[in-house]
Each structure stands twice: as C-alpha cells, then as structure tokens.
Amino acid sequence: MRRAFLELDGSPEREAELERWRSATVADLGPARSTYRLEAVHPAIAALVVGVGLLLLVPGLVLSVAAIAGALPLTGLVVGALLVLLVLAVGAGVALVARTQAWRRDITVHQHGLLVGGRVVPFATMDPGRMYWADGTDVVGRVVTASRRRLVVRGDVLLLCGTDGWTGDEDGRGGPTLYDHSPDVPWVPTPFVWWCLGPRDVAGLVRDLERAxxxxxxxxxxxxxxLAVGRGMPPGRGEAFPRRERQAPLLHRV
Incomplete structure (x- = not known):
C-alpha cells in the first residue's frame, strides 16, 4: 500500500492525523527491524575509570599479598582490602549505570517509525526532503532542538525532521541550557522537530531507514x-537547517 507523508494544511482531517501520530506508542510502530546502540558511558570516561581502577587495584593487591606474607603489618592488609573493595564497588556502579541507561540511547528502526531513546518518531511525520547527512558533530550545536534529541557518539550525524510526541511546540523557549543555540532565536510554534542521530554506523542506519x-x-x-552524495557540513555559523513550520510544504516530492 502506498503511503503519503503528513503535510498540514489547516484541515480538520490533517490535524486529526497529526494528533493520532503524536499519540502513537511503541506498539503502533510495529516490529523492530534493526537497532543501533550508543554507549551509555563515553569511551573516554570508561577508559579513565579503568585507568584509575588499575592504579588503585594494583597497590591494593600488592599491600594485601605483602601483609599476608608477613612483610607488612596487619594494617597493610586492611588498606589493601579497602582499595580492592573500592575498585570493585566503583566498577559495579559504572556497569550498572551503563546497563540501565543503555536503552535510552538506542536507535531502533521499526516497521512504521523509529524509536529513539525510548521516544516514538513515526515515519508519517517525517519529510525525506529534510534529511541530511553531516560529516561532523559540529552541526549538532547549530540545530534548534532539545538536548534529548541529540544522540551522537562522534563523527557522522543523520539529521531528520519529525515529531516527538506532544512536545516540540515549546522548542526555542528553553534558552541555551536545554538548547544549544542563542536564546534570541525566534520561537517557531510547530510540532515538527529536528533529531540528530549519530551512532557509529550512520551509513547502516541510513540504508535501514530507506528499506523500512x-x-x-x-x-x-x-x-x-x-544522502550519501550530499554528505558534508552546511556552511556558515548560524542555524544550520531551518525548522519546519507547522504548515510548511513537504520538500520531498515524487
């Protein structure tokens, strides 16, 4: 069955369709086709934790062994054991955080849309004419959108325009704390928002998105x-891609 992307024209029918898609749940997306995971803990932070852990673990083991062998008093065993326990506790805590937070950074391609960090982005609310493949993360700070819609590791980024449930209309009112842009950027009351998706395999995500x-x-x-042919970085320093106004026409035409 041939489907059409949502294009608002002020009619009750289109507004009702928008409301239906903004109320969509994970179940409405259908079965999952593929998933792209982003690290819940940045690799640099993970490396730092491992390095510090080793610096504490090795002396702790040395002190413990020396105390057991009689080369050090009993206090050496106590200090060594405490260091080892500290390393194990911190490591377990980091692993637990990474495991419990990982789902919030998954990008899953479903039958009828994307599930991005647990948030539903239906295909019907997208506009392929407003999809861009940037070859660097600098573009992320030049897009007016909420921080939770920036799921980026490093390197390439797929930018696409769609809905985010019933949020979106407030974009542009959060200031630089929630939005990486000047608070002077004019407010655009629209349900369509930018998503910045930067898993390690952006090329795979783009291919799977087209297939779905x-x-x-x-x-x-x-x-x-x-998207591959147009891969690059938009010139300038201001807002990289304009926000899609509520009744702006689709840029994608067949």
Whole structure:
C-alpha cells in the first residue's frame, strides 16, 4: 500500500492525523527491524575509570599479598582490602549505570517509525526532503532542538525532521541550557522537530531507514544514495537547517 507523508494544511482531517501520530506508542510502530546502540558511558570516561581502577587495584593487591606474607603489618592488609573493595564497588556502579541507561540511547528502526531513546518518531511525520547527512558533530550545536534529541557518539550525524510526541511546540523557549543555540532565536510554534542521530554506523542506519520506509509504502527510492552524495557540513555559523513550520510544504516530492 502506498503511503503519503503528513503535510498540514489547516484541515480538520490533517490535524486529526497529526494528533493520532503524536499519540502513537511503541506498539503502533510495529516490529523492530534493526537497532543501533550508543554507549551509555563515553569511551573516554570508561577508559579513565579503568585507568584509575588499575592504579588503585594494583597497590591494593600488592599491600594485601605483602601483609599476608608477613612483610607488612596487619594494617597493610586492611588498606589493601579497602582499595580492592573500592575498585570493585566503583566498577559495579559504572556497569550498572551503563546497563540501565543503555536503552535510552538506542536507535531502533521499526516497521512504521523509529524509536529513539525510548521516544516514538513515526515515519508519517517525517519529510525525506529534510534529511541530511553531516560529516561532523559540529552541526549538532547549530540545530534548534532539545538536548534529548541529540544522540551522537562522534563523527557522522543523520539529521531528520519529525515529531516527538506532544512536545516540540515549546522548542526555542528553553534558552541555551536545554538548547544549544542563542536564546534570541525566534520561537517557531510547530510540532515538527529536528533529531540528530549519530551512532557509529550512520551509513547502516541510513540504508535501514530507506528499506523500512520503502517496505512501509513510502516513495523514497534512492534516499540513501541522495544522502550519501550530499554528505558534508552546511556552511556558515548560524542555524544550520531551518525548522519546519507547522504548515510548511513537504520538500520531498515524487
């Protein structure tokens, strides 16, 4: 069945369709097709924790062994044991945080949309004409959107425009704390928001996204190739890509 992307025109029918998609749940997305995981703990932080852990673990073991062998008093055993326990406790805590937070940074391609960090982004609310493949993370700070919509490791980033449930209309009112842009950026009351998706394999995500859209009936043949050809960094220093206004027409035309 051929499907069409949502284009608002002020009619009750289109507004009702928007409300339906903004109320969509994970169950409405259908079965998952592929998942791209982002580290819950940055590799640099993980390396630092491991390094500090080793610096504490080795002396702790040396002190413990020396005390057991009689080369040091009993206090050496106590200090060594405390160091070892400290390393084990910190390591277990980091592992627990990484495990419990990992799902919040997953990007899953479903039958009818994306699940990004636990948030539903239906295909119907996207506009393939507002998808861009940037070759660096600098672009992330030049897009007006909430911090929770920036799931980036490093390197390439896929930017796409879609909905984020019933949020979005407030974008531009949060100031630089929640939004990496000047608070002077004008407010645009729109349900359409930017998503910045930067897993390690952006190319794979782009290919899987095109396949899922085609399988769901959307006319996007050649989308992955178009994005790959246009891969780069937008010039300038201001807002990289304008926000899609509420009744702005689709840029994607068949």
């Amino acid at each position: 859209l085609l399988a769901d009936g959307y006319p996007v043949a050649g989308l992955a190739d178009r």
